[in-house]
Amino acid sequence: MGGENRYLGLAYLSPYIVGLLVFTAFPFAYSFYLSFTDYSLMSSPEWVGLDNYTKLFTRDRTFDKSLKVTLIYVFSTVPLKLVFALFIAVILNYKLKAINFFRTAYYVPSILGGSIAIAVLWRYVFADTGLVNMVLGAVGIEGINWFGDPTNALFTITLLRCWQFGSAMVIFLAALQGVDKSLYEAAAVDDANQWQVFRHITLPLITPVIFFNLIMQSVQAFQEFNGPYIITNGGPLKSTYLLPLYIYDKAFRNFEMGYASAIAWILFTMIMVLTVVAFWSSKKWVYYAGDKRS
Amino acid sequence: MTVEVANSSIAEDMDRVNRQIARRQKINSMVRYVLLIAVGFVMLYPLIWLVGASFKTNSEIFTNPGFWPKEPTISGxxxxxxxxxxxxxxxxxxxxxxxxxxxxxxxxxxxxxxxxxxxxxxxxxxxxxxxxxxxxxxxxxxxxxxxxxxxxxxxxxxxxxxxxxxxxxxxxxxxxxxxxxxxxxxxxxxxxxxxxxxxxxxxxxxxxxxxxxxxxxxxxxxxxxxxxxxxxxxxxxxxxxxxxxxxxxxxxxxxxxxxxxxxxxxxxxxxxxxxxxxxxxxxxxxxxxxxxxxxxxxxx
Missing domain, CATH: 1.10.3720.10 (MetI-like)
Known part of the structure; x- marks a missing residue:
């Protein structure tokens, strides 16, 4: 269009520009500043240099524990969820009559996603005498102490998020349906088995989508809050005390805004590093149609 | 002549391939349906159980893994x-x-x-x-x-x-x-x-x-x-x-x-x-x- 005022487009952007400055850019910069201060809301922020960071990395054992738990959580939940989502998507990507029905059914848990009601349900399903242990008992298996045992508690949260594999699956499915059918027919003529077809035709063609899902799910997993907050409240023995819970406690229970900002920036840095590494390494393993690489 | 023979053997080949694909597809889709239904059931059962359990008495919630409440109540x-x-x-x-x-x-x-x-x-x-x-x-x-x-x-x-x-x-x-x-x-x-x-x-x-x-x-x-x-x-x-x-x-x-x-x-x-x-x-x-x-x- 154009022709008119060349600033007209900016006028349409004005709500976004105001919002960006006030609610994103300023808070982003300010939180970086806060991470070098001591700020308890009572007085104005007091500059302490690197003290918060030094304390976090040398003297704060809760942070050590929380960092470790967060990394274990992210690196177990994301691969499990994606592998499962891809597995189901591959099964669904077949001339099945009821594909829409299954796709909908599998998507329902994702729709309820972060809902508190689902976290509540999880408490009942995995309670000592909850649904899972009742079913296990019925087939003669001794019940498992899901939440009470520090070695199991985190896994229960992982299970909750893997249960919500639906949106990753729908994205995989859309990609699978875009794969050129003639490639499969050629493979059938060559008597390739299913695993070979999947490994050498399907998988390379959907790497961009795997990459997209990997980043989105990791960013999300690093920020997991509702699950552990409602289901285990970080326990037992801080075995589900993910960094977002620690940040919340420090900021909104103890009102140590500076210290909490420092933890937030460490978490932010980890997410950014992971994203950058993923982008950088994607050159090696992500295949885009039209690439020279064979 | 040779062209016809070649054609018919190609047709046979195609036939063989097609039959093979059809048979494979039949077995495959059976396995797939069974798997999909099993996974779907495990996935949706907690939600189904939730609805049933909301009509159960407090003592029944942790004793009955089934859907149907024994003494249905809306007191919850x-x-x-x-x-x-x-x-x-x-x-x-x-x-x-x-x-x-x-x-x-x-x-x-x-x-x-x-x-x-x-x-x-x-x-x-x-x-x-x-x-x-x-x-x-x-x-x-x-x-x-x-x-x-x-x-x-x-x-x-x-x-x-x-x-x-x-x-x-x-x-x-x-x-x-x-x-x-x-x-x-x-x-x-x-x-x-x-x-x-x-x-x-x-x-x-x-x-x-x-x-x-x-x-x-x-x-x-x-x-x-x-x-x-x-x-x-x-x-x-x-x-x-x-x-x-x-x-x-x-x-x-x-x-x-x-x-x-x-x-x-x-x-x-x-x-x-x-x-x-x-x-x-x-x-x-x-x-x-x-x-x-x-x-x-x-x-x-």
Missing amino acids: YVKGWQTSTPYTFGHFFWNTFLIILPKTIGTCISASLVAYGFARFEFPFKRVFFSLLIATLLLPNVVTRIPQYLLFRDMGWLDTFLPLWVPSALAGDAFFTFMLVQFLRGIPRDMEEAARVDGANSLQTLWYIVTPLLAPALISVALFQFMWTMNDFLGPLIYLSSVDKFPVSLALKLSIDTTEAFDWNQILAMSVLAITPALIVFFMAQKYFIEGISTGGVKG
Whole structure:
């Protein structure tokens, strides 16, 4: 269009520009500043240099524990969820009559996603005498102490998020349906088995989508809050005390805004590093149609 | 002659391959159906059990893994609805609605305006602003949350609904703006050009020509915003302190804290009610959800 005022487009952007400055850019910069201060809301922020960071990395054992738990959580939940989502998507990507029905059914848990009601349900399903242990008992298996045992508690949260594999699956499915059918027919003529077809035709063609899902799910997993907050409240023995819970406690229970900002920036840095590494390494393993690489 | 022989042997080959494919497909689809049904059942059973359990007595919840209640009761719903606060659950649903309504409308309007600006105009720093949009798409909320809280405190917005919807009404959810930009880029501009020849200004063009074309994408935006706001917990947890302003998610957490000890069926009953609006909306409009995720890519 154009022709008119060349600033007209900016006028349409004005709500976004105001919002960006006030609610994103300023808070982003300010939180970086806060991470070098001591700020308890009572007085104005007091500059302490690197003290918060030094304390976090040398003297704060809760942070050590929380960092470790967060990394274990992210690196177990994301691969499990994606592998499962891809597995189901591959099964669904077949001339099945009821594909829409299954796709909908599998998507329902994702729709309820972060809902508190689902976290509540999880408490009942995995309670000592909850649904899972009742079913296990019925087939003669001794019940498992899901939440009470520090070695199991985190896994229960992982299970909750893997249960919500639906949106990753729908994205995989859309990609699978875009794969050129003639490639499969050629493979059938060559008597390739299913695993070979999947490994050498399907998988390379959907790497961009795997990459997209990997980043989105990791960013999300690093920020997991509702699950552990409602289901285990970080326990037992801080075995589900993910960094977002620690940040919340420090900021909104103890009102140590500076210290909490420092933890937030460490978490932010980890997410950014992971994203950058993923982008950088994607050159090696992500295949885009039209690439020279064979 | 030789050509015919060759042809017939090719035909036989094709036949063999086709038969092989057909047989393979039959066995395959059997295995697939069995697997899909088994996985589907395991996935959906907790939800089915939840509905059944909400009609059970408190003692039966932890003893009966089946769906059907032995002594069906609606006391969980009746007592749960009353809550242990001076308010009923209806009040908390109303609060949720009061957050969702301005947030959804504000998102649709602001995201349309901004997407229109990005997709149809040239202006200074356009590339910079678009890069910033992508950057905010990937920016984790965790890093801006504390200053936002301080900002809202200084503005006197704590314990009001404003922090929960005003940022979104200023196109704060970059994902939606991005989705609409992508959608607009796919729409041909002929009709807009025609409208301009007829003397319509850009705002009229947006309202009369573009918005109707944008409708399916706007429905997806509204639906996702509805779902996410319905499920939002951390926002209300940080910004709201008085019980009379609690949305459903906080009220549910409150009821766990206050009635946990024994009144399990009340909590389960209210959990059922809490997820019902999302389920109804999903089943009424699932087409828009699936399309929305497949084209835009969505968290969840």
